[in-house]
Amino acid sequence: MRRRDLLAGSLAVFLGAGVLPAFALNGNSRRVLILIELQGANDGLNTVIPYSNDRYYSLRPNIGIEKAKVLDLNGEQGLHPSLSGVRALYEQGAVKIFQNVGYPNQIQSHFRSIEVWERGGDGSGNGRDGWFVNAARSSTLNDKYEAPGIYLGGTPDIFHGGIGYLGSVSFSDSGHRSRDSMLEQSDDVPSMLSRISRKRQDDLEKNEKISKKLKNAQRIAFGGSSLANQLGRVCELLSADVRAPVVKVSIGSFDTHAGQNNTHRKLLKALDDAISRTVATLDSLGIWDDVAIMTYSEFGRRAKENGARGTDHGTAAPHFLISKSLGSGIIGGFPDLEHLKNGDLQFKIDYRAMYNYVLKENFGLSTNPFSEYGLPSA
Secondary structure (H helix, E strand, O other): OOHHHHHHHHHOOOOOOOOOOOOOOOOOOOOEEEEEEEOOOOOHHHOEEOOOOHHHHHHOOOOOOOHHHOEEOOOOOEEOOOOHHHHHHHHOOOEEEEEEEEOOOOOOOHHHHHHHHHHOOEOOEOOOOOHHHHHHHOOOOOOOOOOOEEEOOOOOHHHOOOOOEEEOHHHOOOOOOOOOOOOOOOOOHHHHHHHHHHHOHHHHHHHHHHHHHHHOOOOOOOOOOHHHHHHHHHHHHHHOOOOOOEEEEEEOOOOOOOOHHHHHHHHHHHHHHHHHHHHHHHHHOOOHHHEEEEEEOOOOEOOOOOOOOOOOEOOOEEEEEEEOOOOOEEEOOOOOOOOOEOOEOOOOEEHHHHHHHHHHHOOOOOOOOOOOOOOOOO
């Protein structure tokens, strides 16, 4: 079986009727948001580094990133040296950094906290459905997307409670699957397609349309990390004009309790390389203007290093929003290392304010389920 046919068969599956509506968007109705889950809880202090604060180095005498190696952003904070591509995009006006992001009553369980992030809740309880399901329900239906969402890696709870997204477990490096996902893991592609066909008799016309488009997809192979492979698939889909408002991918594990620096360096390098290749590819295809990339993780890590030269589960952390049209800057200020709470950073931005921002600025949804959550002015 040719690769294009396999891609068409295993991914071009429209899962049910349009319960997740596509957006009607102020003339930008084909915009795409790529969500990158940093599985395992990324260490924010060694990603966006407050190198001008000596307290950072006193808390991290062994794992703190040397000042001379930090990629400066504004004379106070800078990026990990592995993030040279992200830094270049920042200098081009294409990276917003949301600093000190978290939520009330922070949970430090990986599984519970990522569920909170993906269902729009907080430490007091989850939202019932995925945050994007709820956001889509508040918008106007149209038929300009081939699917309401695409899931290629990580946990798919952003689509919990809705159907109609494309998915393929073969592109996931996590082994996590949602109860809502209609794809079942199988090494036998024909039997998998047979099950899919039986479940999708009501939408064969749309399935056929997507399959035809995918057969004409450009061959885009990044190679390297699992994330690079996932994002290569995303570029293939977009090159074939198969779009969804949200595409979910993942990289991990960032659960760096011991020997953090080497593991973290490799993960951030893989993240940087995959993002840089994706932006360059989308730009060459002429569709970078239509795409934004946002990172998120279940929580940050503790401010003080542990005895194993790692970091334990913490609270607030920074995240990236990469887009040609939204400009660069750091929102949320400086990590307050002088006023830790039980050894943890106190969050300044509720993560739902990020969702509100991207729904407004990327999709034109000025009214959405997160409208009450605002960003600080500086």
